[in-house]
């Protein structure tokens with residue numbers, strides 16, 4: 001009794017000082033038309049998902065370091081702990097959940113004709129929110145600074161270059177400098193964690209204020225009966241759907257986001273970029289418009305779709321909200337959605353398998369043999385001055401590493417005699433090996449493949465490709481064994497014109513030992 005009196009006293013005091021009951025009334029007692037039901041829960045789902053995204057994002061900033069030297073390692077550190085893995089997972093899957101929820105919310109608004117007067121401004125603010133969500137996704141994708149991040153950003157910036165008249169300007173603003181690097185990362189990070197969230201909060205407030213100003217549109221055919229408050233029934237529906245969505249997302253996030261790929265390597269021109277799944281459709285569209293037609297796929301088609309959505313409330317103005325009586329709009333939207341789904345599916349099928357998950361490349365394997373032949377282990381060993389290569393989690397980029405491999409004194413001048421100058425290709429192979437080793441332990445590989453790997457990495461990789469790694473001047477050798485036997489291959493390598501008088505390939509008979517010639521020809525013959 002005494003407790004109840006003091007609680008109500010506290011309530012009165014809070015009311016007199018803050019007027020909180022007014023806020024509770026404003027939040028919970030919104031009057032809804034009869035028949036407002038489950039379809040109207042999607043807005044709340046979006047609010048909840050955005051809340052989770054802001055919260056998990058805020059926690060990630062505590063550990064994330066936005067520089068090319070540290071970004072990758074900071075994410076690796078975050079996901080090395082269970083809470084970090086879950087928070088990172090929630091943030092990762094959250095973006096996909098938001099895109100799905102936003103599309104469903106839009107489809108609901110279109111199907112119910114809820115964009116019609118007087119709700120045009122609500123619709124436009126919603127479209128702006130959609131654009132913001134995509135901008136969040138694009139800027140966030142770069143932050144882990146892995147191969148996937150780097151190369152998808154190259155594509156994004158190339159698309160920005162298609163902007164009529166101001167293409168180079170747009171690309172320059174996005175890059176922050178001449179190439180994608182530290183300035184780009186700082187810039188995208190600032191936009192991702194400060195500019196976009198600020199804009200998002202403003203726009204969400206505007207969207208909800210506008211929605212409240214005109215009231216919820218309700219079912220397409222108005223039903224008889226009095227208006228009812230949001231609390232308790234609609235609030236209960238919203239809470240139930242939000243709970244199911246968040247629980248599903250938590251299940252996805254439990255084991256964290258998909259693993260990072262290798263550290264961003266701007267010199268790896270063999271990497272095939274892959275965007276986030278909801279950009280796959282657009283990415284696919286770009287492939288159908290190569291060269292000078294790129295602007296059609298990158299700007300014209302998406303621009304027309306955006307223009308259609310912006311103008312929709314004015315294209316379909318009549319009071320009729322029943323979807324069956326608005327076939328033209330519904331057909332246009334259905335065709336658009338079918339296009340998006342088809343392109344996304346084609347893009348999905350076309351996108352390469354995650355190369356990281358497959359076996360080590362021949363160049364990387366060759367890099368190991370070259371490391372053994374070089375004096376790396378003199379310093380990089382249990383008893384040496386530096387960490388052993390297996391324990392190395394260097395955050396150094398390719399450029400530094402290549403410099404160090406070519407001249408190890410770069411890190412500690414005067415430590416020992418300068419090495420003989422290393423061949424550029426050998427350096428690239430050693431760097432590739434060290435980078436891969438930092439992510440994946442070395443598997444058991446037959447000695448002969450290791451020898452072939454070193455030969456390939458030193459002499460062939462400039463012109464030939466194996467498993468998507470290498471040059472394009474000569475033929476791809478990934479399945480050469482299905483065309484040539486070992487003896488012919490050995491003759492081609494020793495003296496190419498002995499098999500094909502027009503061959504432009506140099507002869508390697510004098511540069512390789514008979515055992516090396518055997519090893520590389522046997523390896524190639526076995527590739528089918």
Ligand code: HEM
Pocket residue numbers: 039040041042043044046047050102105106109112114115119122123124125126127129130133204207208211215216217218
């Ligand atoms: C982050 C994104 C968004 C959030 C948080 C959000 C939130 C909400 C909420 C809470 C409602 C009221 C409940 C409901 O109708 O489900 C609502 C209604 C509405 N939203 Fe959104 N929305 C977002 C994106 C969009 C988009 C992309 C569009 C369309 C382009 C849109 C257009 C509308 C319209 C027209 C209404 C009024 C619906 C009616 O009166 O029936 N919203 N939104």
